[in-house]
Amino acid sequence: xxxxxxxxxxxxxxxxxxxxxxxxxxxxxxxxxxxxxxxxxxxxxxxxxxxxxxxxxxxxxxxxxxxxxxxxxxxxxxxxxxxxxxxxxxxxxxxxxxxxxxxxxxxxxxxxxxxxxxxxxxxxxxxxxxxxxxxxxxxxxxxxxxxxxxxxxxxxxxxxxxxxxxxxxxxxxxxxxxxxxxxxxxxxxxxxxxxxxxxxxxxxxxxxxxxxxxxxxxxxxxxxxxxxxxxxxxxxxxxxxxxxxxxxxxxxxxxxxxxxxxxxxxxxxxxxxxxxxxxxxxxxxxxxxxxxxxxxxxxxxxxxxxxxxxxxxxxxxxxxxxxxxxxxxxxxxxxxxxxxxxxxxxxxxxxxxxxxxxxxxxxxxxxxxxxxxxxxxxxxxxxxxxxxxxxxxxxxxxxxxxxxxxxxxxxxxxxxxxxxxxxxxxxxxxxxxxxxxxxxxxxxxxxxxxxxxxxxxxxxxxxxxxxxxxxxxxxxxxxxxxxxx
Amino acid sequence: xxxxxxxxxxxxxxxxxxxxxxxxxxxxxxxxxxxxxxxxxxxxxxxxxxxxxxxxxxxxxxxxxxxxxxxxxxxxxxxxxxxxxxxxxxxxxxxxxxxxxxxxxxxxxxxxxxxxxxxxxxxxxxxxxxxxxxxxxxxxxxxxxxxxxxxxxxxxxxxxxxxxxxxxxxxxxxxxxxxxxxxxxxxxxxxxxxxxxxxxxxxxxxxxxxxxxxxxxxxxxxxxxxxxxxxxxxxxxxxxxxxxxxxxxxxxxxxxxxxxxxxxxxxxxxxxxxxxxxxxxxxxxxxxxxxxxxxxxxxxxxxxxxxxxxxxxxxxxxxxxxxxxxxxxxxxxxxxxxxxxxxxxxxxxxxxxxxxxxxxxxxxxxxxxxxxxxxxxxxxxxxxxxxxxxxxxxxxxxxxxxxxxxxxxxxxxxxxxxxxxxxxxxxxxxxxxxxxxxxxxxxxxxxxxxxxxxxxxxxxxxxxxxxxxxxxxxxxxxxxxxxxx
Numbered sequence: 001x002x003x004x005x006x007x008x009x010x011x012x013x014x015x016x017x018x019x020x021x022x023x024x025x026x027x028x029x030x031x032x033x034x035x036x037x038x039x040x041x042x043x044x045x046x047x048x049x050x051x052x053x054x055x056x057x058x059x060x061x062x063x064x065x066x067x068x069x070x071x072x073x074x075x076x077x078x079x080x081x082x083x084x085x086x087x088x089x090x091x092x093x094x095x096x097x098x099x100x101x102x103x104x105x106x107x108x109x110x111x112x113x114x115x116x117x118x119x120x121x122x123x124x125x126x127x128x129x130x131x132x133x134x135x136x137x138x139x140x141x142x143x144x145x146x147x148x149x150x151x152x153x154x155x156x157x158x159x160x161x162x163x164x165x166x167x168x169x170x171x172x173x174x175x176x177x178x179x180x181x182x183x184x185x186x187x188x189x190x191x192x193x194x195x196x197x198x199x200x201x202x203x204x205x206x207x208x209x210x211x212x213x214x215x216x217x218x219x220x221x222x223x224x225x226x227x228x229x230x231x232x233x234x235x236x237x238x239x240x241x242x243x244x245x246x247x248x249x250x251x252x253x254x255x256x257x258x259x260x261x262x263x264x265x266x267x268x269x270x271x272x273x274x275x276x277x278x279x280x281x282x283x284x285x286x287x288x289x290x291x292x293x294x295x296x297x298x299x300x301x302x303x304x305x306x307x308x309x310x311x312x313x314x315x316x317x318x319x320x321x322x323x324x325x326x327x328x329x330x331x332x333x334x335x336x337x338x339x340x341x342x343x344x345x346x347x348x349x350x351x352x353x354x355x356x357x358x359x360x361x362x363x364x365x366x367x368x369x370x371x372x373x374x375x376x377x378x379x380x381x382x383x384x385x386x387x388x389x390x391x392x393x394x395x396x397x398x399x400x401x402x403x404x405x406x407x408x409x410x411x412x413x414x415x416x417x418x419x420x421x422x423x424x425x426x427x428x429x430x431x432x433x434x435x436x437x438x439x440x441x442x443x444x445x446x447x448x449x450x451x452x453x454x455x456x457x458x459x460x461x462x463x464x465x466x467x468x469x470x471x472x473x474x475x476x477x478x479x480x481x482x483x484x485x
Numbered sequence: 486x487x488x489x490x491x492x493x494x495x496x497x498x499x500x501x502x503x504x505x506x507x508x509x510x511x512x513x514x515x516x517x518x519x520x521x522x523x524x525x526x527x528x529x530x531x532x533x534x535x536x537x538x539x540x541x542x543x544x545x546x547x548x549x550x551x552x553x554x555x556x557x558x559x560x561x562x563x564x565x566x567x568x569x570x571x572x573x574x575x576x577x578x579x580x581x582x583x584x585x586x587x588x589x590x591x592x593x594x595x596x597x598x599x600x601x602x603x604x605x606x607x608x609x610x611x612x613x614x615x616x617x618x619x620x621x622x623x624x625x626x627x628x629x630x631x632x633x634x635x636x637x638x639x640x641x642x643x644x645x646x647x648x649x650x651x652x653x654x655x656x657x658x659x660x661x662x663x664x665x666x667x668x669x670x671x672x673x674x675x676x677x678x679x680x681x682x683x684x685x686x687x688x689x690x691x692x693x694x695x696x697x698x699x700x701x702x703x704x705x706x707x708x709x710x711x712x713x714x715x716x717x718x719x720x721x722x723x724x725x726x727x728x729x730x731x732x733x734x735x736x737x738x739x740x741x742x743x744x745x746x747x748x749x750x751x752x753x754x755x756x757x758x759x760x761x762x763x764x765x766x767x768x769x770x771x772x773x774x775x776x777x778x779x780x781x782x783x784x785x786x787x788x789x790x791x792x793x794x795x796x797x798x799x800x801x802x803x804x805x806x807x808x809x810x811x812x813x814x815x816x817x818x819x820x821x822x823x824x825x826x827x828x829x830x831x832x833x834x835x836x837x838x839x840x841x842x843x844x845x846x847x848x849x850x851x852x853x854x855x856x857x858x859x860x861x862x863x864x865x866x867x868x869x870x871x872x873x874x875x876x877x878x879x880x881x882x883x884x885x886x887x888x889x890x891x892x893x894x895x896x897x898x899x900x901x902x903x904x905x906x907x908x909x910x911x912x913x914x915x916x917x918x919x920x921x922x923x924x925x926x927x928x929x930x931x932x933x934x935x936x937x938x939x940x941x942x943x944x945x946x947x948x949x950x951x952x953x954x955x956x957x958x959x960x961x962x963x964x965x966x967x968x969x970x
Binding site for chain 1: 506507791793802805806807808809810811812815817819821822823824825826827828830831834835837838841842847849864866867869870871872874876894896898900901917918920922940942944946947
């Protein structure tokens with residue numbers, strides 16, 4: 001019987017959320033946006049890899065801060081993904097994250113193949129994608145590190161390029177060919193990029209890979225021994241039952257390095273499959289053009305927009321009306337707490353705006369006014385001296401921790417669903433239009449025993465209204481609780 | 486003893502609020518904006534005319550929809566302005582409104598002079614303004630219709646021009662001169678405007694006038710007999726104690742005509758005083774440049790703006806952060822429910838946006854999310870199916886009508902001040918952090934017995950949440966109430 005090489009898709013989902021600000025945030029990265037389809041990018045990615053492997057094989061490489069959000073996104077595969085989350089304590093670029101995933105795959109099957117894909121790219125052409133994965137898998141079995149090469153459609157200076165070695169054909173399937181890599185080229189200047197586009201022998205490095213877990217571990221050991229050593233140490237610590245904190249500290253001590261520069265460009269085993277599918281990393285607002293639907297004037301228009309005579313612009317409206325007149329090649333993005341206006345050509349500089357907001361410790365770089373929680377979400381409607389108003393949603397079956405606040409009282413008015421309230425020793429249900437007052441320092445809990453999402457309006461009063469004024473006594477989601485006497 | 490000619494300033498305050506959308510609205514016109522100073526334009530105008538006449542002489546020509554707002558603006562002169570409001574039932578351009586004011590002045594003093602000024606212009610140079618009024622008053626006593634001419638600073642095609650007759654000097658004072666008008670020129674094309682600027686003998690028609698009330702009434706009778714007839718009829722009706730509705734119908738039947746084209750351009754008595762003060766009608770976002778403070782890059786920046794390398798642009802942020810990159814000669818205006826982005830050169834077309842919103846019956850053309858009321862204000866924080874959340878403020882001593890709603894219940898949570906609540910037969914006070922539930926169909930009233938503004942959060946629940954679901958039983962502000970059995 002022939003050996004089988006099962007495929008484990010690894011979705012790289014640890015994005016920083018700066019390029020699509022203000023729609024993306026540090027805690028709400030690009031993969032959570034609906035771009036080029038009805039599903040979010042990470043949902044699209046999940047659906048894409050399911051053409052190649054069962055959901056139980058999928059691994060999600062992310063971090064603790066984003067894990068809850070991503071679980072929410074992939075709720076349809078909740079059971080299959082139970083053990084599929086690999087959490088980095090802190091981002092260390094792609095090489096360490098991939099090493100961690102490779103070890104997980106080896107643990108499941110020493111012959112396992114990995115299909116590494118970023119969570120936030122757009123791919124059009126599912127069949128072509130699957131065909132490319134199939135050919136790449138054949139090469140991967142032969143211990144190649146396979147990357148997918150994208151045919152350039154513009155002289156892009158933001159990507160690395162790959163030149164295949166035409167004389168070293170490694171395999172083929174239909175029209176697809178796999179070659180050894182002749183060379184990797186770092187992001188070129190404009191002149192070089194134009195040459196590459198014209199030459200037709202260079203491909204964009206898409207950041208997607210297929211390889212055997214065993215091969216990438218070997219190659220990491222060869223070219224990034226420090227990472228390999230750290231991984232060995234982490235494995236030992238796990239066996240001896242060390243605390244998460246100790247293990248995380250080892251990971252944190254790794255020097256960040258990308259799989260491209262750290263391994264692929266060093267390795268003699270690099271291969272490339274020039275692919276047929278269409279691809280975009282939607283790396284900035286300017287690149288939305290490649291994947292979003294445009295009107296006759298070439299505008300991408302989303303939401304309540306009133307426009308006069310604009311062309312080739314991107315206008316995104318959330319809840320407000322956005323009026324635009326005579327814009328050309330511009331980006332306008334309007335969200336509940338932040339608005340961006342810039343020429344498309346300057347869209348890369350959005351990162352600088354995010355950096356400034358971060359320096360200012362402005363909340364707008366970090367998260368949206370609507371914040372996702374394991375039990376639902378909350379949206380700050382207004383805040384001012386001594387008060388804060390929120391709309392809180394609780395998912396069916398969800399409940400907040402049993403908690404109290406030392407410095408604020410709260411009023412809850414139900415506007416949808418039936419809310420179950422614990423207040424001190426009482427437990428009671430509130431219908432739409434009913435309310436409850438929760439005095440300061442009183443234990444309380446909000447839960448949704450029904451099948452419809454509960455919405456309440458919460459009015460907080462008190463001298464201090466920070467999220468950290470909370471003492472938790474019980475929690476369904478593993479968040480730290482105060483030990484009761 | 487010499488006759489005295491007391492001066493009656495007439496502030497024309499009936500603006501339509503389209504040019505500064507989204508900061509101005511149909512029910513929140515430009516005169517309510519703080520432009521070029523710490524006070525609103527109408528407050529600036531009031532202060533300006535008080536250099537020429539006592540507050541008790543000031544007349545405010547406006548309409549019923551805006552009167553409450555303007556009273557609020559001019560609250561410092563509440564007692565003096567008691568009888569100063571002249572309400573048009575509907576706008577009929579300037580000639581009928583001025584005729585109405587002239588009749589009021591004649592009633593107070595047959596020798597009265599009028600100083601007619603728009604409520605929403607910016608004037609810099611109070612002394613020069615007062616000097617111009619003084620010289621103009623001397624000419625007005627001699628039965629001239631005096632207009633103020635502004636020295637052009639650009640080839641403006643949006644204003645009418647006035648050419649003085651240099652050979653007909655009517656009076657002087659210091660460096661100021663008053664002349665007969667040689668000719669009025671309608672808005673010129675760009676070539677003509679450039680010629681006028683170069684010639685130096687043409688002045689912008691500022692829309693400010695000084696004349697005897699008796700003179701303008703005579704001239705209206707001569708050149709606009711239909712208006713004079715309507716005014717005669719209105720006076721008769723007032724004497725016989727006719728209903729407001731009957732009187733208003735006579736006014737509504739007048740054909741709209743401006744004082745410029747309808748009287749000034751026809752009259753042989755027109756005079757002009759070229760003035761020394763700086764003036765701007767701030768007719769659009771583009772003209773804000775003339776009156777607002779600019780930073781080194783030539784940007785007018787208001788609010789929380791994060792900018793990279795923009796020049797000569799206007800960026801207005803309200804509560805949200807607005808990020809701009811590389812904008813040149815652009816206008817960005819961000820308000821709680823509407824955002825505008827356009828090149829300065831297209832700022833005049835904002836009117837077209839407002840027209841579109843009006844056709845769509847979109848609330849954003851009409852008023853802000855914060856709506857002024859005689860007792861305070863309310864702001865819609867969020868609304869959705871079956872619920873609406875408002876922040877309501879009640880001024881010291883203010884109280885809402887005694888009312889009930891047929892289709893909604895309400896919850897009030899006090900977040901500032903002490904609120905007195907009437908609910909059915911109960912009357913009780915709520916402190917900060919306390920709340921009250923108002924069931925559907927229950928008579929209720931909210932008032933502020935204290936000296937601090939009361940703020941409450943109101944959560945409405947019900948199948949219909951329109952402002953018109955209200956039955957009023959008692960009201961302090963003369964709004965219609967249901968006769969109690």
